[in-house]
Amino acid sequence: MKRLLPNSLNLPSNWQDLRERALVPAGARVRGWRDWVVENDPVYGSFRRPGRTEKIAASVTLLLILAVVIFLMLFNWNWLRGPIGRWASAKYDREIALQGDLDVNLFSWTPSVVVRDLKFGGPDWAREEDTANVERIEASVRLRKLFAGQIEMPLLSITRPNVVLISTEDGRQSWELEPDKPDTGEGMKFPLINQLIIQDGRVSLDAQDRDITLEAAVTAREAASANDGESGFLLTGEGSINGSPLTLRIEGGPFINIRRDRPYAFEATLAGARSRLVAEGAITRPFDLGRFTSTLSLQGQDLNDLYLLTGVTLPNTPPYRLSGALTRDDAVWTFNDFSGRVGSSDLSGDVKVDAGERLNVEAQLTSRLLDIDDLMAILGADTRTNEAGTNTTTVASGSGPGMLLPDATLQVDRLRTMDGTLTYRAAAVKANDLDIRQVNLGAVLEGGILDLDPVSFVFNRGELNGTAKINATRDMPYSAIDFRLAGYPLESIIPAQGGVAPITGRALGRARLEGPGNSIHRFAAASKGSISLVVPQGEMRAAFAELLGINASAGLLKLLSGDQSRSSIRCGVADFEVTGGVARAKTFVIDTDVVLAQGTGSINLGTETLDLKIDGESKRPRLLRLWTPIHVRGQLSSPSVGVETGSVVAQAGLTGLLASVVAPVAALFAFVEPGLAEDANCGSLIANAR
Structure with missing residues (x-):
């Protein structure tokens, strides 16, 4: 093997060139500088050959140093306590x-x-x-x-x-x-x-x-x-x-033999406010408390309780259990790759908290399978999760018995203390009455103003999409919402009976409301805006279509005989104007191929009650027709449907009068419907409602 050594040691020629061109001249320059200093520098010369002046200066310096040392040795440091x-x-x-x-x-x-x-x-x-x-x-x-x-x-x-x-x-x-x-x-x-x-x-x-x-x-x-x-x-x-x-x-x-490059291990447990936090980790550079890594496990009854312990505003939730990696880098805290359960839903993601001059939180959260009742807790509903953590139910979501809108007070003061962003996506949703299949939410909080965008719920068929803004800069927050419903199946609203849906079709809707209120219920009770619901086309059981016009002969016969024939819905339009929390009907039309029904009335969003009247006119002659409107009244959660008995009594009185004056056959005219109603202009109604 050939050896690469210089000269007799066979070093390569490039090393020889480097030695001759660089190292030898550099050495010569250093020796020349040294010789010049020895011959010409007065300081160097005074040290080598000190004269009388130099000896005196050195002696004075040594004496001063010795005096300082003796002074410090004899000095009473207590004299400095007052000045310090x-x-x-x-x-x-x-x-x-x-x-x-x-x-x-x-x-x-x-x-x-x-x-x-x-x-x-x-x-x-x-x-x-x-x-x-x-x-x-x-x-x-x-x-x-x-x-x-x-x-x-x-x-x-x-x-x-x-x-x-x-x-x-x-x-x-x-x-x-x-x-x-x-x-x-x-x-x-x-x-x-x-x-x-x-x-x-x-x-x-x-x-x-x-x-x-x-x-x-x-x-x-x-x-x-x-x-x-x-x-x-x-x-x-x-x-x-x-x-x-x-x-x-x-x-x-x-604390013995601690080094800067050796992490210092610790374990911390904090229990209070219905919560328990356990961290096991290490301070990466002792004693720099601004940097550490740990595994954090936390559990409790409501994530909102953690505000008292951490200062971070979190939503109301059912009981939770989460675990992940907690890291601190001065003002930045991260809770990464955490996973666990909130209620009966799984939850995972990453959270970053910047505790600088103003608290800022960024969160990306996901669920593989969401229980929709767990999400209702965020809106203020009272929920219960079983001990096994497999099922959550909504106990009471309103402000009183039979109420639907949650009345939990929004803690506006907490929203003002921080900024942040949130994304949440539920890939799948447990079976639920609304048939929701996916959820996608986004939120931005800045300067006390919370923007929710998007708010998206995907149903088996159809979607609900919208935005909401809550201005929490004032003591009484002011909110605005704009939600659109697209393609929601009517059979999901009115359940099937005997395996057959009484009504089918797709519903379109929009709600645009704004107003003050520190809860969903109080906001609705003081809101203004509009609410519309449109059914472009569909079908309903013919018996029900006839009864919209109180056509007793046709409707009751079909109902009692079990007739399952269908009537087409040409259109259905309900357009309400909302003022002071009361929605009053501007347009209320249900147009079928046999009956044209038109309604009036209102819905009180504060008391969650409705009072609607529907008058139906048949498009075909009918023998027995009761000349009385249909009333829909009561709580939104359990409305009652009935007829106005006074009108029925009056109609019966007219029948008796005809029978006494003319003939029994003529008395039947009081119940005859000539069938003169015409089709509604569905295109115009739908366009105006949208």
Whole structure:
């Protein structure tokens, strides 16, 4: 094998060229510069051949250094307690005092300081409570690392610290040293501590903005022996949140021989507000609390409860169980690849929270199979999920017995605290009465204004698509909705009897409403706009078509004989104008091949009641026709259908009069329908309604 070495060592010729062209001239220049310095530089010469002046200067310098060293050795550091306290008090606008002895040891490779009886007062608005009182603090720093621009503390020992943290409803925090500085959301960063000792620590929290109180004990110690299981960091606390119990436990390993490149493991459990959060992970760079990774498991009765614990506004939901990867990178928190169940529906996705100057949340959520009742909880419905988590039912979705529209109050103040975006898609939906098959939702929240776009429900046949906007910048939110229904089957509204649908066809509709209200029910009760429903064509059982015109002879005979023949629906149009939550019929027409029915009346969206009157005219002669309108009244959830008995009695009276004056056969004329009704102009009616 040929060896590639220079000269006798057979190095390649390009190395020889490099040596001759670059290295040899460079060496010669360095030697020339050295020789010049030796011969001409006065500083170098004075060091090699010091004169009387140089000797005097060196002696004075040494004496000064020696004097400083002796001064520092004999200096009483307690003399600096007052100046240090006054300087810190002025800088942080609170009383700060070193009330005990101050000891400093500078002459070591690990200089140290001991502070006794430190008082750290509260701000002006919380002067009755000191932010911190510490009996003793001992800290040392590694000098070699300090010269390299790094702070590394071999020891930090804190004895009996008592810390009181207060936050007010208007956002003030007693521990904030620079309240005027914008909150970037970054975590606290401490220098590397090789050994941390905390003895008998106490932490009190009074978070008035979230109605949280907590009393916690803090310890950090090394193991006294190999079998000592109490080594490491431990914080345990109990308190209350919104009047219910709160517990907190944070555990970590011992603080000994910690390095920057070795993650520090921890486990944290927080239980309260009907929720339980468990995180197991590691701080990637001790002691940079702004960066860590963990596995987070959370469960509870309602995701909305987590606002009290996290400050993130979430919708109302049934009970939930979720687990995923939680990561923090300063102000950015991510909850990725999580999965679990909300109610009886599966839920997975990614959530990103930027806790910078203004909270911003981005969420992408999906469900493989959605229970539509779980979605109703978001709208404020009262739902129940069984213990197995396999089925959710809506118990009461309205503001009272028989009411349909949810009346849960929208928490507008929470919507103002953050911005965000949301996408949600349910690939499939469990069997339901509305025959919904897929759901697709999108939302953007910015500056207190929530835009829902799209709001899309795909049925077995047909779709409901629309948008909604909620302006929560005012105490009473103002909302606007625009929903379109396309191709929804009428047989899904009126169930089949005996295997045969009494009415078939496709419905088109649109609802455009706006108005104030902090719940769906209150919004509907004060809304204005329009509601329209159109059936371009279809079929209905002939008996029912005849009865629209109260054609007793034809309708009852067909009904009693079990006749299943069909009548065509030329069109059906219901167009309502809404004012003050009351929808009044502008156009109400049902046109079949045998009867033309026209209606009047109103629907009260506040009380959820209707009062409609339908007058039918036959297009064909009928013998027995009752000259009375049909009334549809009562609750929207359970309307009643009847006839006006007064008109029937009057018609019967007319029959008696004819029978007494003329002849019995002539009396039948009071019940005869000549059949003069004409077809409605369906094209014009449909165009106007749309």
